[in-house]
Amino acid sequence: MFKEVITTSVFDLFKIGPGPSSSHTIGPMKAAYDFLQRANALPASALTDTLQIKIHLYGSLSATGKGHGTDRAVIAGLLGWLPDTCEPASFTALLKNPEDSYEVNIQEKAIQVSAKSIVFEKGRYDSPHPNTVVFKLIRNSTILLEEEYYSVGGGFIQRKGEDSTTAPTKTPVYAFSTMKELKEHLLNQKISLTDLMMANEMALTGLSRKEIYQKIDDILETMHKAVKRGLRHKGVLPGSIKLRRKAPVLFEQAKTHALGIDTFMVFLNAYCMAASEENAAGNIVVTAPTSGASGVIPGVTYLLRNHYHYDKQKLREGMFAAAAVGFLIKHNASISGAEMGCMGEIGSASAMAAAMLAYCAGRSIETVEAAAEIAIEHHLGMTCDPIGGYVQIPCIERNAMGAIKAYNAYLLASSGNTGYQKISLDSVIKVMRATGKDMSKKYKETSQAGLALSATEC
Incomplete structure (x- = not known):
């Protein structure tokens, strides 16, 4: 059974971005960027006290994410970078030193993220898609925002809860x-x-x-x-x-x-x-x-x-x-x-x-x-x-x-x-x-x- 009518653009299929993997690099970077936009849309009153961000990688993103640069990609997206405009040398330099940390700004609140913010959930393949990443914005052990994304290949992403069958x-x-x-x-x-x-x-x-x-x-x-x-x-x-x-x-x-x-x-x-x-x-x-x-x-x-x-x-x-x-x-x-x-x-x-x-x-x-x-x-x-x-x-x-x-x-x-x-x-x-x-x-x-x-x- 074939799917609904194709509504993909040529420029969705052919996308410019940094290597080495569209599903492990470009997709997770776009997902992180989307999460950043959603976090910035939260009520300012919720963004008080100490905030932290946790990123959980599942399936293939966990198994081969290191070699494919997924850890760098999610940091880059949280910094507001996008695949078609990010500078390759700057992208490659991310997490060169495991102790490096980066400042993510959400409504002028500075949140530090580093390699320790990323959890490689190795051995867990019970996610809806083999390329799954979950972002969490946490305040004092309380999750303020949690979003789950699937990197479905070629740099395309889907967010959990979004109806992909909605008419364009x-x-x-x-x-x-x-x-x-x-x-x-x-x-x-x-x-x-x-x-x-x-x-x-x-x-x-x-x-x-x-x-x-x-x-x-x-x-x-x-x-x-x-x-x-x-x-x-x-x-x-x-x-x-x-x-x-x-x-x-x-x-x-x-x-x-x-x-x-x-x-x-x-x-x-x-x-x-x-x-x-x-x-x-x-x-x-x-x-x-x-x-x-x-x-x-x-x-x-x-x-x-x-x-x-x-x-x-x-x-x-x-x-x-x-x-x-x-x-x-x-x-x-x-x-x-x-x-x-x-x-x-x-x-x-x-x-x-x-x-x-x-x-x-x-x-x-x-x-x-x-x-x-x-x-x-x-x-x-x-x-x-x-x-x-x-x-x-x-x-x-x-x-x-x-x-x-x-x-x-x-x-x-x-x-x-x-x-x-x-x-x-x-x-x-x-x-x-x-x-x-x-x-x-x-x-x-x-x-x-x-x-x-x-x-x-x-």
Whole structure:
């Protein structure tokens, strides 16, 4: 059973923020910021005597929150910082010293928060969502305000008590919740996917066509800046693994062997790993659809711009195609590693990139659908098992592999008659959802199984 009509904006799916994890970093930061606003709305008379703030992390946020920067994220949000505007160096510097404390201001009342304010509730998985954070404002042992949030993947958050099924104030021009419905609009209205997505985006955001294209350009520019930085930056990534960056080496190899038959793949690997290594370093990236998968689409679009020489408009249209697939996965399965494993992150990114490649190449909507379906199909059941809780091993190389799979999915979908395709995108998304539900929690961003158990060897 598919969900209600999709009302997600392109700019909700593609968000700018610091790495290394959208569900562990961007989501908790937004939740903390929301809690700060609600605390500031309390009656001034309640904010007397000694106040303190406690933050409780549950599930995956507890199991891998340290490596993913969740502790820094909740402090940043309480300080009034937001993902798209916070300064990466300042964010990374938070809690460098475990004894550091920070002043949170609520209606001019200064409250000290530190690492001791954060409780990692390890081993407790009875929360409604595997990424759960609870904030408490306490006065003399009395809880003045308590809010529970769920970081549902890609930087999206839900607050307990809010009805997610409430009808939106703005609705899309062409309502759809499945690929079948999307294709029916294209056929019946005789419009392109670009025009459909643009009409919906204008209706949902109130922005003009020019403003939407400018925002897409900004997203692409941020993605490509991450690639360029990653191609330059050498050395060791933060954390106990001491993993050395690899993208600059791959890039130099590709340039040296410019006429080799494998050069194309080496360039693509370098671009994807460059952005992913920047994410692992906690620098600014774009959720595509998550931070953990923020190397796939940036790498592919960087290749399309610099090797295929696609113009700005072609890349904009490709982003719309990628977003359409991302919407379908997010609303009918999940893009969260804590719910779907890496199938939900790299699998989704690969499907989105495959759709983009097919659409930019001028293929039919049936080929676009087939490319996305093939890409997901070959990520089904992929675990999320980061060593040490860091978005490094196997995450960085998985971004490169996801892009290579996307390209091959595009090639496979482009060969032969798509009418012979036996499995639809809607069908494989249903399978994806069922697979995620059946997967053991150990393999969903908890670092309790799989490759994560080899941490002692690193």
